[in-house]
Amino acid sequence: MKFQRLLQSNDSHPTTTMELSAAAAKRQYYKEWYEKNKAKRQEYNLKNRVHVREWHLKHRDRVLEHKKKYREKNRQKEMARHKKYFEANRERILDRARMYREKAKLDKQASSSVESQGAVREPPLSSVRMRLTFILN
Structure with missing residues (x-):
């Protein structure tokens, strides 16, 4: 039934049932379904974003465990x-x-060149004090 609707909706590309394989028809059907429901998903995601974030923070250990299993599996x-x-x-x-x-x-x-060129090193404070003491006395 879905296959027939797909063929009817695809009037821009005249195809017969022989040309279009079942896998291609299924792919096309889900692609159209995805596009059709895109706005609903985006609205749902915006509405529940805060709730999902809170749930993830509350159940952080479960989320991390799931992530670990998924990574190992894939x-x-x-x-x-x-x-x-x-x-x-x-x-x-x-x-x-x-x-x-x-x-x-x-x-x-x-x-390194800046350090070697412009670095006029001043003597430590104790030696300056010693010099001033020597000069003044």
Whole structure:
């Protein structure tokens, strides 16, 4: 039934039931459902944001335990996702790392040269007092 409604609503792309697989139809249906209910979700989230924050603070140990279990369960997926991202953006990431390294090196050199150039060290107070005492006597 949903499949038929989907085909009827998709008049801009004339397709037959043979061309559109069940998985694609399901994906399309949920995509449309998500867009249709987006405003409701945003309104709900705004209305209950404070309540959710308070609940999270009150049940912090449960939240952290859930987070830990989720991370352990999905560690492989997460590693694969990071690897995929790194491979896709390898050049940009490495360029940024090089830039930060050079900037850190320049900052370190600049700070050390400032210390050596403009640092007119004043003698400690006791030696100044001793000099004044010597000069005045």
